[in-house]
Amino acid sequence: xxxxxxxxxxxxxxxxxxxxxxxxxxxxxxxxxxxxxxxxxxxxxxxxxxxxxxxxxxxxxxxxxxxxxxxxxxxxxxxxxxxxxxxxxxxxxxxxxxxxxxxxxxxxxxxxxxxxxxxxxxxxxxxxxxxxxxxxxxxxxxxxxxxxxxxxxxxxxxxxxxxxxxxxxxxxxxxxxxxxxxxxxxxxxxxxxxxxxxxxxxxxxxxxxxxxxxxxxxxxxxxxxxxxxxxxxxxxxxxxxxxxxxxxxxxxxxxxxxxxxxxxxxxxxxxxxxxxxxxxxxxxxxxxxxxxxxxxxxxxxxxxxxxxxxxxxxxxxxxxxxxxxxxxxxxxxxxxxxxxxxxxxxxxxxxxxxxxxxxxxxxxxxxxxxxxxxxxxxxxxx
Amino acid sequence: xxxxxxxxxxxxxxxxxxxxxxxxxxxxxxxxxxxxxxxxxxxxxxxxxxxxxxxxxxxxxxxxxxxxxxxxxxxxxxxxxxxxxxxxxxxxxxxxxxxxxxxxxxxxxxxxxxxxxxxxxxxxxxxxxxxxxxxxxxxxxxxxxxxxxxxxxxxxxxxxxxxxxxxxxxxxxxxxxxxxxxxxxxxxxxxxxxxxxxxxx
Numbered sequence: 149x150x151x152x153x154x155x156x157x158x159x160x161x162x163x164x165x166x167x168x169x170x171x172x173x174x175x176x177x178x179x180x181x182x183x184x185x186x187x188x189x190x191x192x193x194x195x196x197x198x199x200x201x202x203x204x205x206x207x208x209x210x211x212x213x214x215x216x217x218x219x220x221x222x223x224x225x226x227x228x229x230x231x232x233x234x235x236x237x238x239x240x241x242x243x244x245x246x247x248x249x250x251x252x253x254x255x256x257x258x259x260x261x262x263x264x265x266x267x268x269x270x271x272x273x274x275x276x277x278x279x280x281x282x283x284x285x286x287x288x289x290x291x292x293x294x295x296x297x298x299x300x301x302x303x304x305x306x307x308x309x310x311x312x313x314x315x316x317x318x319x320x321x322x323x324x325x326x327x328x329x330x331x332x333x334x335x336x337x338x339x340x341x342x343x344x345x346x347x348x349x350x351x352x353x354x355x356x357x358x359x360x361x362x363x364x365x366x367x368x369x370x371x372x373x374x375x376x377x378x379x380x381x382x383x384x385x386x387x388x389x390x391x392x393x394x395x396x397x398x399x400x401x402x403x404x405x406x407x408x409x410x411x412x413x414x415x416x417x418x419x420x421x422x423x424x425x426x427x428x429x430x431x432x433x434x435x436x437x438x439x440x441x442x443x444x445x446x447x448x449x450x451x452x453x454x455x456x457x458x459x460x461x462x463x464x465x466x467x468x469x470x471x472x473x474x475x476x477x478x479x480x481x482x483x484x485x486x487x488x489x490x491x492x493x494x495x496x497x498x499x500x501x502x503x504x505x506x507x508x509x510x511x512x513x514x515x516x517x518x519x520x521x522x523x524x525x526x527x528x529x530x
Numbered sequence: 531x532x533x534x535x536x537x538x539x540x541x542x543x544x545x546x547x548x549x550x551x552x553x554x555x556x557x558x559x560x561x562x563x564x565x566x567x568x569x570x571x572x573x574x575x576x577x578x579x580x581x582x583x584x585x586x587x588x589x590x591x592x593x594x595x596x597x598x599x600x601x602x603x604x605x606x607x608x609x610x611x612x613x614x615x616x617x618x619x620x621x622x623x624x625x626x627x628x629x630x631x632x633x634x635x636x637x638x639x640x641x642x643x644x645x646x647x648x649x650x651x652x653x654x655x656x657x658x659x660x661x662x663x664x665x666x667x668x669x670x671x672x673x674x675x676x677x678x679x680x681x682x683x684x685x686x687x688x689x690x691x692x693x694x695x696x697x698x699x700x701x702x703x704x705x706x707x708x709x710x711x712x713x714x715x716x717x718x719x720x721x722x723x724x725x726x727x728x729x730x731x
Contacts (some may be wrong), residue, residue, distance in 0.1 A: 190714070190718055198687040200574055202572070203575070203576070215560070215564070218596075218597055265672070339581075456547075458569065
């Protein structure tokens with residue numbers, strides 16, 4: 149069985165219906181060799197028996213028991229801390245401000261405070277219902293704004309060119325705008341954090357934002373600048389950004405209109421949906437079980453990398469796209485809805501998309517997808 | 531005829547993804563360990579089910595395996611690849627479980643002679659229609675020693691590479707291949723003895 153005929157590893161692969169480049173040669177041998185055919189039959193029987201004995205039910209109850217023993221949460225609600233980023237501590241009715249607030253205020257004292265922060269109650273809410281407090285400051289133009297909350301929802305939009313305005317709704321917490329450097333501002337909340345309610349922020353067009361929230365949702369509307377967003381379970385939604393760095397544990401990440409910059413998205417279980425992606429945009433998505441949907445144009449200067457463990461990857465390629473697609477997976481399937489040209493079909497499947505779908509790679513984009521069990525689907529997109 | 535067309539093991543990027551997940555577990559993210567659990571629980575439980583021969587014992591050992599894995603990861607254990615590492619913990623847990631139950635697992639020698647010659651193949655459909663598959667397999671696996679059974683399950687059910695099986699069991703690759711070869715012969719002999727003549731094609 150071991151060496152006399154077809155190698156056992158090859159017969160095992162045949163029994164599992166894996167594709168083999170020398171299948172025809174093996175089949176011809178099997179037709180003439182009863183011993184090898186017999187061995188293959190046994191291996192198939194063995195595979196069927198093990199497959200019939202697999203039980204995938206009841207794992208939730210097992211997890212509950214494990215979570216109890218390790219004192220880990222049964223749901224994906226553990227605080228997620230991105231490297232180098234500290235979450236704001238929950239609001240305390242304490243004697244003073246949080247460490248973050250103290251640092252920010254100290255920084256604000258060092259630099260020239262050229263803003264006037266006005267706090268008004270019940271005025272200029274920007275359409276936010278239940279508004280309780282507003283802070284506003286004059287600025288010179290596009291800024292970089294940093295905001296931390298624990299569980300409040302955050303919406304940031306482009307507003308007037310020389311004003312930054314913060315409106316808090318459904319909460320008694322009062323916001324403060326603090327200048328921390330040239331063109332840099334922090335939004336602070338009394339007590340150090342905002343654990344409930346909603347925040348609406350207006351910044352000058354082309355501004356950049358840096359938002360961290362544990363469970364709140366983050367919505368960024370047509371800012372035109374770059375965004376850095378960290379959430380634990382909150383969803384992230386953004387429109388018209390030049391660049392995005394987003395990290396989320398279980399929150400979904402949805403971006404529409406990403407043009408010319410770079411997007412780096414990391415999630416554990418959150419799905420990622422990137423639409424209207426520009427031809428020269430660089431996108432890197434890393435997820436454990438979250439799925440990636442990418443729709444756009446991939447051409448010269450485009451680089452798309454997607455690495456998932458079990459998350460499926462769907463790529464909707466615009467008709468004008470020209471790119472080389474490389475797909476490597478342990479067990480994930482590959483569905484080619486574009487009838488791409490095959491460049492190679494080994495462990496790393498390589499396909500070419502583009503006019504004529506032949507030839508080599510000058511001036512084309514690069515798509516690299518790696519999964520453990522996640523599938524890759526190529527289809528015609530926008 | 532060689533197996534040069536066989537797919538390789540996980541690539542560097544996949545391993546890097548696993549390392550990122552491990553690092554998150556080390557940092558104390560409950561969600562990350564839940565992801566480890568979700569990705570590997572079916573394989574670990576299946577392995578333990580075949581080793582212990584009982585669903586309830588396998589569930590108990592599965593919990594213990596993941597609790598130990600969590601403690602090890604939080605304690606900074608060096609892990610190159612999660613699957614063989616977890617299966618190694620599972621195997622140790624199963625051995626302790628069986629010792630605790632004082633069950634006799636040394637049955638292999640009684641059938642080793644009978645399994646030393648090639649056995650005529652069966653019709654898989656006849657086999658599966660004639661007996662409830664998991665019960666048939668459990669009885670056949672129960673005729674193998676714990677070590678041999680572990681090696682066969684890791685190969686036939688978990689589809690592990692010989693090198694990974696060697697890692698799990700602490701053997702060299704030559705011994706892994708040899709034990710799996712003998713395990714298969716024994717398993718087939720045990721399957722044949724379970725069937726009525728009419729069920730053999």
